Amino acid sequence: xxxxxxxxxxxxxxARVWLLISFAVAMGVWYLLSIIPQTSRGFPNVVVTxxxxxxxxxxxxxxxxxxxxLISVFGGYALGFVIALxxxxxxxxxxxxxxxxxxxxxxxxxxxxxxxxxxIVIVSGVGRRPQIIVITIACFLTMCVTIYQGVVNVDxxxxxxxxxxxxxxxxxxxxxxAPATLPFILTAVRLGAxxxxxxxxxxxxxxxxxxxxxxxxxxxxxxxxxxxLAYVIVIGIIGITLDNIIKLLERKLTGWQEKREI
Amino acid sequence: MAGEARDLxxxxxxxxxxxxTRSGEMVALNGVxxxxxxxxxxxxxGPSGCGKSTLLNIIAGLTDATSGAVYCNGKAVTGTGTxxxxxxxxxxxxxWLTVKKNVMFALEMKGxxxxxxxxxxxxxxxxxxxxxxxxxxxxxxxxxMKQRVAIARAYAADPEVLLMDxxxxxxxxxxxxxxQSELLETWERDRKTCFFITHDVDEAIILSQRVVIMSARPxxxxxxxxxxxxxxxxQETKMTPRFLxxxxxxxxxxxxxxxxxxx
Ligand SMILES: Nc1ncnc2c1ncn2[C@@H]1O[C@H](COP(=O)(O)OP(=O)(O)OP(=O)(O)O)[C@@H](O)[C@H]1O
Ligand SMILES: [Mg+2]
Numbered sequence: 001x002x003x004x005x006x007x008x009x010x011x012x013x014x015a016r017v018w019l020l021i022s023f024a025v026a027m028g029v030w031y032l033l034s035i036i037p038q039t040s041r042g043f044p045n046v047v048v049t050x051x052x053x054x055x056x057x058x059x060x061x062x063x064x065x066x067x068x069x070l071i072s073v074f075g076g077y078a079l080g081f082v083i084a085l086x087x088x089x090x091x092x093x094x095x096x097x098x099x100x101x102x103x104x105x106x107x108x109x110x111x112x113x114x115x116x117x118x119x120i121v122i123v124s125g126v127g128r129r130p131q132i133i134v135i136t137i138a139c140f141l142t143m144c145v146t147i148y149q150g151v152v153n154v155d156x157x158x159x160x161x162x163x164x165x166x167x168x169x170x171x172x173x174x175x176x177x178a179p180a181t182l183p184f185i186l187t188a189v190r191l192g193a194x195x196x197x198x199x200x201x202x203x204x205x206x207x208x209x210x211x212x213x214x215x216x217x218x219x220x221x222x223x224x225x226x227x228x229l230a231y232v233i234v235i236g237i238i239g240i241t242l243d244n245i246i247k248l249l250e251r252k253l254t255g256w257q258e259k260r261e262i
Numbered sequence: 263m264a265g266e267a268r269d270l271x272x273x274x275x276x277x278x279x280x281x282x283t284r285s286g287e288m289v290a291l292n293g294v295x296x297x298x299x300x301x302x303x304x305x306x307x308g309p310s311g312c313g314k315s316t317l318l319n320i321i322a323g324l325t326d327a328t329s330g331a332v333y334c335n336g337k338a339v340t341g342t343g344t345x346x347x348x349x350x351x352x353x354x355x356x357x358w359l360t361v362k363k364n365v366m367f368a369l370e371m372k373g374x375x376x377x378x379x380x381x382x383x384x385x386x387x388x389x390x391x392x393x394x395x396x397x398x399x400x401x402x403x404x405x406x407m408k409q410r411v412a413i414a415r416a417y418a419a420d421p422e423v424l425l426m427d428x429x430x431x432x433x434x435x436x437x438x439x440x441x442q443s444e445l446l447e448t449w450e451r452d453r454k455t456c457f458f459i460t461h462d463v464d465e466a467i468i469l470s471q472r473v474v475i476m477s478a479r480p481x482x483x484x485x486x487x488x489x490x491x492x493x494x495x496x497q498e499t500k501m502t503p504r505f506l507x508x509x510x511x512x513x514x515x516x517x518x519x520x521x522x523x524x525x
Contacts, residue, residue: 180358
């Protein structure tokens, strides 16, 4: 009874207000962190942090870092997707492809990218190229596995239903398998975005000239925690923005689905 | 029944189907032969696993027979064809298409496009009383409504034979009798050849002209019983003495098979 009552009270508060409450709580925690002596060195307060960011902008570093990171992230992400899509379909359709590739995809997927970054730098030198390669690999692995699941899990009865209605192989691919896989592709796109960002830091440990991840390392060695924290938050904002854009796309494109939570 | 006077639509000729499973060979069907005539309504009953769906899949061309053959209009079946439509137990509607577009899918596969397809689709939906739901997605429909759409879609393809695999099996008793009545009405009107699988002996008798009883391990035809109750039939027909007599006769045979399977 008791909990039910509480729940109904909480559920009467609209989502927007909850967002505000959540934001206020976070700001409170941040403030506490900034005044507790043990944590204050790493967590300067809001004003100092924003000042840190402004300094970086004035130094001309921020926009350069941001654009450099975004180019790497989107480059690697797009490449990863373009490779993952056909590979996943081939894996789903051809047993030999699946049996040869799948164990290694699983194997490499479980290695943190940071571990194999040096190898890639040795092969491809420093600069933009290794960054994109690392992000491509990480995105490819995640997206390939997810899309593969989608293609494999297409309901067999739907293919049969299409076939008995006279659908040819091409119709089945375009009009059944593609739309049935779309939700998984969008999930892959969403997971890929988050992987691309998390891999960014590893990718920029390759002697990048600019970049959010590279700058955080550089600032860390100088104990400049204000701009560092600002950069960390910027990465978070990019992540959540991407996530929400893709979720919006999912709602628009796959609203026909029965409830499914991932 | 004077079968020879009518056109032979489907000929199932000594069909055998063996599945190769991890635990060895499994004979799902053996020596199944059956002639189905034009305009005939045939129901197949039998215990679970006796090969009813396997037989339907072979007729539909979704599965190959290990030996034997199926002929439709005298031509050997080698794959799916638009002369044979299928209604599945799990509806098999495309969830990403609206009700209307699901029906249009069938029309488009026949080369009917655009406005004409839209209008025709609405006509087929009107027949199952679902025009109002034309723009809804399948997830927004009840089970009975989904199956109506699936039936409308099957009709839109305008096959010569309708193959139905327990189409009402997942529905509650009330919806089930409702859809039976609708199907009866439709069939009495157009007399499209139907091959209908069910677990429900009442359903088999009320709908069909002949009930095929199958037995398991390996699946084969045990008996074929003529249902000599005249059409039009209604749900009240289920209370007539002749119906009950036939029901007893079929049920006792089916029940024996259930016992066999449980052993
Ligand atoms: N693809 C398959 N591979 C192996 N065995 C199969 C396959 N499909 C069916 N079988 C086996 O063949 C037998 C007949 O199956 P089928 O689905 O035709 O039975 P059914 O009469 O339709 O049963 P139900 O009434 O439960 O639907 C079963 O024993 C089943 O396990
Ligand atoms: Mg079955």
